[in-house]
Amino acid sequence: MIRKTQLTWLALAVVLLSAxxxxxxxxxxxxxxxxxxxxxxxxxxxxxxxxxxxxxAQIQKASGVAxxxxxxWYALAMKDGQVIGAMIVDCVKGxxxxxxxxxxxxxxxxxxxxxxxxxxxxxxxxxxRAGWRKQFQAKDTRSKLKLNDDIANIAGATISCRNxxxxxxxxxxxxxxxxxxxxxxxxxxxxxAAR
Amino acid sequence: MRELLKFTCAAAIMASALNGAAQDDDRIDALENQIRAMxxxxxxxxxxxxxxxxxxxxxQVHGKGLTFGFYGEAKYNMSKGNNGNYxxxxxxxxxxGYKLSDNAYFNAEIEIEHGGVDDKDDSRFRGxxxxxxxxxxxxxxxxxxxxxxxxxxxxxxxxxxxxxxxxFYSVHRPxxxxxxIPSTWMEGSMxxxxxxxxxxxxxxxxxxxxxxxxxxxxxxxxxxGVRDTRPDLNAKGDNRQLAYxxxxxxxxASSDSEWLKGLSGSASSYFGNYxxxxxxxxxxxxxxxxxxxxxxxxxxxxxxLIGDYAQWHFASPDAIADANVGDRMFGYRLELAYHxxxxxxxxxxxxxxxxxYDTSEGSKDSNAFADTGSSNYLxxxxxxxLNRHMELKAAVRQSMDDADNTEFSIGVGYQF
Numbered sequence: 001m002i003r004k005t006q007l008t009w010l011a012l013a014v015v016l017l018s019a020x021x022x023x024x025x026x027x028x029x030x031x032x033x034x035x036x037x038x039x040x041x042x043x044x045x046x047x048x049x050x051x052x053x054x055x056x057a058q059i060q061k062a063s064g065v066a067x068x069x070x071x072x073w074y075a076l077a078m079k080d081g082q083v084i085g086a087m088i089v090d091c092v093k094g095x096x097x098x099x100x101x102x103x104x105x106x107x108x109x110x111x112x113x114x115x116x117x118x119x120x121x122x123x124x125x126x127x128x129r130a131g132w133r134k135q136f137q138a139k140d141t142r143s144k145l146k147l148n149d150d151i152a153n154i155a156g157a158t159i160s161c162r163n164x165x166x167x168x169x170x171x172x173x174x175x176x177x178x179x180x181x182x183x184x185x186x187x188x189x190x191x192x193a194a195r
Numbered sequence: 196m197r198e199l200l201k202f203t204c205a206a207a208i209m210a211s212a213l214n215g216a217a218q219d220d221d222r223i224d225a226l227e228n229q230i231r232a233m234x235x236x237x238x239x240x241x242x243x244x245x246x247x248x249x250x251x252x253x254x255q256v257h258g259k260g261l262t263f264g265f266y267g268e269a270k271y272n273m274s275k276g277n278n279g280n281y282x283x284x285x286x287x288x289x290x291x292g293y294k295l296s297d298n299a300y301f302n303a304e305i306e307i308e309h310g311g312v313d314d315k316d317d318s319r320f321r322g323x324x325x326x327x328x329x330x331x332x333x334x335x336x337x338x339x340x341x342x343x344x345x346x347x348x349x350x351x352x353x354x355x356x357x358x359x360x361x362x363f364y365s366v367h368r369p370x371x372x373x374x375x376i377p378s379t380w381m382e383g384s385m386x387x388x389x390x391x392x393x394x395x396x397x398x399x400x401x402x403x404x405x406x407x408x409x410x411x412x413x414x415x416x417x418x419x420g421v422r423d424t425r426p427d428l429n430a431k432g433d434n435r436q437l438a439y440x441x442x443x444x445x446x447x448a449s450s451d452s453e454w455l456k457g458l459s460g461s462a463s464s465y466f467g468n469y470x471x472x473x474x475x476x477x478x479x480x481x482x483x484x485x486x487x488x489x490x491x492x493x494x495x496x497x498x499x500l501i502g503d504y505a506q507w508h509f510a511s512p513d514a515i516a517d518a519n520v521g522d523r524m525f526g527y528r529l530e531l532a533y534h535x536x537x538x539x540x541x542x543x544x545x546x547x548x549x550x551x552y553d554t555s556e557g558s559k560d561s562n563a564f565a566d567t568g569s570s571n572y573l574x575x576x577x578x579x580x581l582n583r584h585m586e587l588k589a590a591v592r593q594s595m596d597d598a599d600n601t602e603f604s605i606g607v608g609y610q611f
Contacts, residue, residue: 010385010403024297025334031247046247064539068256073249089253096262096292121292122300122332122340131395131449149536152448152456152491156357161448162583 026118027128030075030089030102033115037087037104038077044087045076055178062141063173065166068092072174076183083107083188086179088171092163094121099160103136103171107189109180111136114168124160132161136168141176145169264290266359266610270366276599284310285606288327295331304328306379326428327381342386342402346428349380350400350442351463352483352505360608364532364546364578365590367604370570371526374420374552375505376483382438383428396449399442405430406438406467407479413471414509416519416555416567421507424469438467453491460486469509477511489534501530501548512559519567521557526550532578544578551595571595584611 028036034044050071051059060067074088087104097120104112114133119125126132135151144150147162154161183189267287273280286308293301309322330345348356354368355378363369372378384404391397405426407414412423442463447455463483470476485503490496504527509515512522532546553569576590586608594600 013387025300026297030249048250050252070252071250073253089249091253091256095264095290097294098257120294120300122302122334126390126398126446126449128337129390129395129449131451134451135448148489148534154446154448155353155459155487156444156446158361 025120028115028117033102034075034087036115037113038085041077041079043078045078048073058177059173062177063170065170072179090167090171092167094124094160097121103168105175109140109172109176111139124157126154126157127160127164141172261291261293268360268606268608270604270606272602272604274602298334299331301331302328327379338389338392340388342388344385346381347384347402349382349440350402351465352376353485354378355380359610361586361610364544365574366588366606369528370550371505371528371552374422374554375524375526377422377425396446398444402440404438406436407469409471414515414520415517420524420554436468440465457489457491471514471516475514477509477514480508482506497534499532503528513561518563519555519565521555521559521564523557524554525556526552540583542580548574550574585609
């Protein structure tokens, strides 16, 4: 038999829990994220661009990651009329649900930061930890961006860690192959010196 | 003179009218300009607003409704002992998930073991069908989540919580997770969990669950341990008290220190009461300490070391009928693996493990107690990960005590 005192404690715990305000698993909007990623920017210019078949193939080949989205939705961060970087919205799959995230890049294509916008499941959300996300700083298309190699895994959150890592790799290549060249053509960014 | 006056007045009126008309024109022009500027600003705002809104195609990739995951493992075992050689479709597990609301998520696992069951006598399907997990998690904030009433895994040791076949390199789960931590160990339960806000990487879990019972078997020495004392999930009357599990786990991947990034581990304890008969019972207490370290650089890069130790304490061992069960049981594993990284997700992992358990340790007041010793194994083999969804395994579990208990197994595992 379960003791009465145990039941009382359980009942009290349930009442207290139900009284607490619940937090949604949507942590940031893209507009909030842009300010976190580029606090010095004085203007953000949102753009979207659908990929051509050739561009999609190029991104997939270079990153080794399948494209989930038919295009890119991104904000150019501006300061004094100059583009200082871009924040690209992307999503990857967790175990069951999509994980929405953004990758902020400087104009050379190096990662400034990543932010998780929405994590819909209850398991694996350790990818939100700031220290884990910090590992991506300064990575670019020349980095491996591979779990258990240059990115450490979190035990119990392997699927999310791996897929976010691959998502960042895909975004880096999208910037380098498609988005940046378009800005160069529009004379909004200088050409990169040959690597 | 009068004519001149009339003319002057008329001229003044006309001039005034003309001047008024000119002023009106200027005003209208100014207003038109203002309206045009406002229209332009409105168009710009609309355009910016449209760009700020997510494109429709972004939402199309978000799955909606019930989704299913899967993991499973099939094995072929060869042993000198009574089991001989045999196939075993050991586990076939479907895991539904559903987003209940913006802050609640439903998780479950439906498991078919050893080929399943049917209700005929002498059936060829003598496995199990079970609900291994069945709960929802409600997020209150980052450091506090509610694990709802349902069926949850007892959060002791890493393998009981995370036991997809890519979570261990051997064909079988480490043997301490059979008799000491009776994996898969799930109970009717409810709990709380979250991150410790001050220390990034540190998580906690508290679970209140059914306690162990003797309805299906007793705590016993030999190849039983506490395994048979897991209660029926709707057990009535044989659970004298609830059981409480507390777990702290740490993962260094979020740390600034490079050497800590490869470290993960946990400390967990389970406290409950076990009733052997209607008149004899004992408080029981299990603790587990485990740690993994994976080198990220230097000549040890991609080596992984795993240590895991679990121990039971029985406060009144004389309440346990088996004369060979003392006041302790323990299990352990010490493992070294090397990750040979190939292309993409492909990986080849040779491993070597020392593992074992002892279900007859310590002492009790009864003079009949006899320490029957421990069972120890060397387990070694190769794990080959074809991709993130499939792995092939081959391993020997070599008994250091009895050659008949040595087993060679091959297996294939899936998770997606």
